[in-house]
Amino acid sequence: MPALPDIDVDTTLRDFARLIREAACLPVEERSGGPLKVGVDLGTANIVLSVVDAANRPVTGATFPSTVVRDGIVVDYVGAVSAVRALKAELEQRLGCDLLHAATAIPPGIHHGNVKAIANVVEAAGFEVAEIIDEPSAAARLLGVRDGAVVDVGGGTTGISILRDGKVVFTDDEATGGTHMTLVLAGAYGLSIPEAEARKTDPALDREVFPVVQPVVEKMAAIVNRCLQGHAVDTIYIVGGACSFDQFEQVLRKATGRTVVKPAEPLLVTPLGIALYEAGPAGGAA
Ligand SMILES: Nc1ncnc2c1ncn2[C@@H]1O[C@H](COP(=O)(O)OP(=O)(O)OP(=O)(O)O)[C@@H](O)[C@H]1O
Ligand SMILES: [Mg+2]
Known part of the structure; x- marks a missing residue:
């Protein structure tokens, strides 16, 4: 059961890489209706924000080299919040709409307190946390x-x-x-x-x-x-x-x-997979 029916995963990843590289958005007329969904990957080397449409097609994304989170542990809370907030603002400006909800991910097996810290960063940056998933499951979701x-x-x-x-x-x-x-x-x-x-x-x-x-x-x-x-x-x-x-x-x-x-584009698999959560009834605008 592929997570992205009718869409080739490699093509999707290349499209997403291009949108990030060119700081571009999927044109509105090519997007499915419904809410946009956002994923926040707080990695050791990179923070990645991914935006997909309701049909899980990449809409836009941005990355930032990170030293604020190490192996799922937030080592610089203020720096992490400000990096996510800056990426969020950049994408909102690019899209011309607010991004309200986001899913995020944790490495497998991290301590409960560290999960809370990751969620707190995403919330303090202005998102309501839609889902917290473990990173390899996010990748598995994208890859089907x-x-x-x-x-x-x-x-x-x-x-x-x-x-x-x-x-x-x-x-x-x-x-x-x-x-x-x-x-x-x-x-x-x-x-x-x-x-x-x-x-x-x-x-x-x-x-x-x-x-x-x-x-x-x-x-x-x-x-x-x-x-x-x-x-x-x-x-x-x-x-x-x-x-x-x-x-x-x-x-x-x-x-x-x-x-x-x-x-x-192996670097983008987990970040894009995080954004593929099921938007609930209260999903609303992303
Ligand atoms: N072209 C490349 N060749 C070799 N290594 C690369 C290349 N591009 C990126 N990397 C390496 O990949 C790593 C970053 O990968 P990724 O963004 O998946 O990590 P992360 O999610 O930030 O970290 P973690 O999941 O461990 O918290 C860095 O060590 C970077 O140097
Ligand atoms: Mg990672």
């Missing part, structure tokens, strides 16, 4: 995954959820992510952290950089293998910015012996 493993390789952590018949039956979140790749690169090349981050994310250097960060990918694969023990999983769906490398899926495939699927 009912059976398999979703692995979210973000800035700070690798989150794993195993789904069976549409239900999450296992989750884990381990502290290995893109930040660790950057640290390895900085050490190997004698670069500062910002220099290493720039080198890592330059698509033109993908092939040169990958062998240096491959041990980190192998550590991630070992984490995934440990989590898969005792679960019948045929397919692993990888999302999150740190799996952007061309050869990432190949290494994971070899280490796990499973089919590995990487959607287009």
Whole structure:
């Protein structure tokens, strides 16, 4: 049961990436009627606001490099609120309407108090919280995954959820992510952290950089293998910015012996999935 019937997921993700890149909106005449829905992803590396129409088509979005939340823990409350508020204002201006409700997400297995802190940030930025979902479930929703493993390789952590018949039956979140790749690169090349981050994310250097960060990918694969023990999983769906490398899926495939699927624009899968909540009867304008 795909979450986006009649819509190709990769095309949808590419459309969403373009709307973000161009600071554009889906034209009003191409939108379905009904309320807009908003997702707020408070990531370790990026804050992403996603807006979709009632038919779950991307309408607009914006991202901001973040240091205010770390692995689902709000480390700078004031900074987090002001970043979300600024992104909200930017999108409201672009759309010419107010955005009132938003869903948000948490990494799997975080403490109740930290969930509350995430919700408080979204509320203090001016949204009514429509839903709090765990991040891999948001990704699974967009990808229409009912059976398999979703692995979210973000800035700070690798989150794993195993789904069976549409239900999450296992989750884990381990502290290995893109930040660790950057640290390895900085050490190997004698670069500062910002220099290493720039080198890592330059698509033109993908092939040169990958062998240096491959041990980190192998550590991630070992984490995934440990989590898969005792679960019948045929397919692993990888999302999150740190799996952007061309050869990432190949290494994971070899280490796990499973089919590995990487959607287009993996960094945007979880953020867009968060916005796909069911608007309730009180949904109203987003
Ligand atoms: N083209 C790229 N090649 C390699 N790494 C990339 C690329 N683009 C982004 N990244 C890395 O992806 C990470 C950010 O991914 P993402 O936005 O999914 O994380 P996050 O949601 O902020 O973090 P988390 O989920 O761990 O809280 C960063 O470490 C960034 O350097
Ligand atoms: Mg994330």
